[in-house]
Amino acid sequence: MNKLERARKKINSVDKEIAKLWVERMEAVREVSEYKRENGLQVLDTSRESELMSRNLGYVPEELRSYYTEFLNGTLESSKRYQRELSVKSEDSLTVNLGDRSYDIIIRRGSLADAGKYMNLQRKVLVVTDDGVPAKYAEAVASQCLDASVVTLPQGEKTKCLESFSVLLKAMLQRGFTRKDCVVAVGGGVIGDLAGFAASAYMRGIDFYNIPTTTLSQIDSSIGGKVAIDLDGYKNTVGAFWQPKLVLIDPDTLSTLDRRQYASGLAEAVKMSLTSDRELFEIFESKDIDGRLDEIIRRSLMIKKRVVEQDERESGLRKILNFGHTIGHGIETAEEGRLMHGECVALGMLPMCGVQVRGRLRAVLEKLGLPTAITSPPDGIKAAMKHDKKSEQSRVTVVRVEEAGSFRLEVIDFDELFKRLDEYLTEAEQ
Numbered sequence: 001m002n003k004l005e006r007a008r009k010k011i012n013s014v015d016k017e018i019a020k021l022w023v024e025r026m027e028a029v030r031e032v033s034e035y036k037r038e039n040g041l042q043v044l045d046t047s048r049e050s051e052l053m054s055r056n057l058g059y060v061p062e063e064l065r066s067y068y069t070e071f072l073n074g075t076l077e078s079s080k081r082y083q084r085e086l087s088v089k090s091e092d093s094l095t096v097n098l099g100d101r102s103y104d105i106i107i108r109r110g111s112l113a114d115a116g117k118y119m120n121l122q123r124k125v126l127v128v129t130d131d132g133v134p135a136k137y138a139e140a141v142a143s144q145c146l147d148a149s150v151v152t153l154p155q156g157e158k159t160k161c162l163e164s165f166s167v168l169l170k171a172m173l174q175r176g177f178t179r180k181d182c183v184v185a186v187g188g189g190v191i192g193d194l195a196g197f198a199a200s201a202y203m204r205g206i207d208f209y210n211i212p213t214t215t216l217s218q219i220d221s222s223i224g225g226k227v228a229i230d231l232d233g234y235k236n237t238v239g240a241f242w243q244p245k246l247v248l249i250d251p252d253t254l255s256t257l258d259r260r261q262y263a264s265g266l267a268e269a270v271k272m273s274l275t276s277d278r279e280l281f282e283i284f285e286s287k288d289i290d291g292r293l294d295e296i297i298r299r300s301l302m303i304k305k306r307v308v309e310q311d312e313r314e315s316g317l318r319k320i321l322n323f324g325h326t327i328g329h330g331i332e333t334a335e336e337g338r339l340m341h342g343e344c345v346a347l348g349m350l351p352m353c354g355v356q357v358r359g360r361l362r363a364v365l366e367k368l369g370l371p372t373a374i375t376s377p378p379d380g381i382k383a384a385m386k387h388d389k390k391s392e393q394s395r396v397t398v399v400r401v402e403e404a405g406s407f408r409l410e411v412i413d414f415d416e417l418f419k420r421l422d423e424y425l426t427e428a429e430q
């Protein structure tokens with residue numbers, strides 16, 4: 001046997017041992033995750049992870065250390081994924097798979113009272129909420145933290161601004177937050193976007209947990225990692241991609257939400273059903289929508305999760321989430337705040353649907369108490385659409401739905417889009 005053959009044989013036998021040891025390791029990981037599940041402990045422990053990385057480095061010669069670290073990183077990544085799947089895989093959870101930025105979404109009634117089971121709150125925690133969210137929700141979270149500071153901001157879109165951003169950063173600085181501490185948002189999309197952005201920027205990024213409490217944030221804005229504030233009234237101009245460590249959804253919190261807000265948020269779920277999930281659309285057509293809310297949240301999140309996983313930084317597929325938004329934004333601006341965002345999206349979807357789906361959509365919108373007739377002056381809508389920051393070019397990508405559950409992307413001239421809007425408006429009048 002020559003030198004090469006001997007070395008290869010050695011590699012083969014070491015690989016066999018590694019495979020056996022690896023299986024043993026994964027069995028131990030399974031035991032850990034079972035123990036954690038039974039005892040309600042946190043799924044992943046980041047401090048243990050860095051300890052593991054350094055523990056055995058002494059056995060490894062200097063020149064091999066970077067290779068060993070790479071090897072261990074891979075092992076840790078797969079055991080984290082395995083643990084996550086074993087520990088929280090159940091009807092009431094989903095995982096957003098984004099490599100080392102993956103996270104779980106827990107959807108469970110009453111879970112607010114157990115937030116500490118899912119999140120590491122044994123550190124300094126900035127709990128951010130607004131004065132429209134019942135205070136008991138933020139208090140429930142704060143009571144489970146080792147050292148909580150609750151910041152309550154004024155409700156409304158205006159809070160998503162530089163000043164509030166600075167309030168949050170200063171609150172953390174004054175309370176001596178380090179990179180090991182975290183931010184928890186308890187509220188709708190405004191609080192989620194703002195608190196997430198503060199977490200992304202403080203000391204170049206600290207852990208962020210999101211506890212969404214509106215329909216819109218539970219079905220849509222809390223996942224995907226887009227965090228931002230508005231600047232001089234321009235929406236989401238300054239922001240980042242910063243994924244949360246976990247999203248905790250307690251649908252019971254929606255019981256206190258104003259009915260109009262509730263319906264407006266659900267318009268985004270109707271939107272997702274139309275492009276991607278026929279059965280979800282049929283749920284909206286069924287009698288008892290409220291009774292199937294948890295299913296609606298879960299199915300909508302499945303769609304958004306798939307889009308985010310395939311297109312984290314919004315280059316292509318995420319465009320389907322814009323269904324109804326091009327015209328919707330135009331209506332929103334033309335209405336100068338008289339209509340809510342979801343109500344405008346609802347209206348914006350109608351001209352972009354084939355005739356048959358359009359009839360079905362109208363019935364669903366009516367049932368939800370959403371508007372079904374565009375009453376703003378067409379010129380106002382068109383002017384606003386032209387001013388939209390995403391539509392500087394003369395062409396625009398629009399999403400069209402001919403059949404519930406499927407879509408087509410079309411790149412068309414603005415003039416063509418305006419023509420379609422006019423045709424729709426004329427038809428609707430007849």
Ligand SMILES: NC(=O)c1ccc[n+]([C@@H]2O[C@H](COP(=O)([O-])OP(=O)(O)OC[C@H]3O[C@@H](n4cnc5c(N)ncnc54)[C@H](O)[C@@H]3O)[C@@H](O)[C@H]2O)c1
Pocket residue numbers: 130131132133134155156157160187188189190191193213214215216217220221222223224225226227235236253254255256257258261265
């Ligand atoms: N990051 C994303 O991917 C994404 C996606 C869509 C929208 N958004 C953003 O989300 C924001 C809108 O979010 P929103 O619709 O949740 O509005 P919001 O956060 O303003 O909440 C709406 C109102 O409901 C109140 N509220 C919240 N939870 C409540 C509860 N459980 N009971 C009673 N009242 C409650 C709030 O105080 C507020 O007055 C916008 O700023 C938008 O840009 C972000």
